[in-house]
Amino acid sequence: MTPHARMRRVVLALACMAALLWTAAPSSATTKLVKIVKNTSTNKFQYSPAIITIVHGTAVEWTNTTKVKHTVTFTNGATYNKTLLPGQSVFRTFNVKGTLFYHCLIHTYMKGKVTVT
Ligand SMILES: [Cu+2]
Numbered sequence: 001m002t003p004h005a006r007m008r009r010v011v012l013a014l015a016c017m018a019a020l021l022w023t024a025a026p027s028s029a030t031t032k033l034v035k036i037v038k039n040t041s042t043n044k045f046q047y048s049p050a051i052i053t054i055v056h057g058t059a060v061e062w063t064n065t066t067k068v069k070h071t072v073t074f075t076n077g078a079t080y081n082k083t084l085l086p087g088q089s090v091f092r093t094f095n096v097k098g099t100l101f102y103h104c105l106i107h108t109y110m111k112g113k114v115t116v117t
Pocket of ligand 1: 045069070071104105106107110
């Protein structure tokens with residue numbers, strides 16, 4: 001192999017690596033985090049933030065930061081009901097535009113809203 005051909009191979013390999021990094025980067029940036037927390041002033045559990053707006057294709061990750069069990073239960077759109085033990089997380093990707101409501105089956109006052117644009 002001539003030095004010139006070797007150089008072309010190196011450049012090609014670097015270009016491939018750059019392309020991989022480019023495609024891999026946005027996935028982490030398109031995850032919206034929602035925590036399940038206990039509000040210390042009201043002493044009640046809540047989704048935080050409870051109201052979010054995301055672009056379609058975005059994933060939402062709910063994490064239960066409390067010491068008790070909760071659910072993420074959607075009441076419209078496709079059926080979705082996940083139970084989260086303390087410390088657990090769950091993902092859902094939203095590909096369809098619209099407004100969706102969810103709540104906790106255990107603490108029915110816990111409510112959330114996801115608007116997909
Ligand atoms: Cu709950």
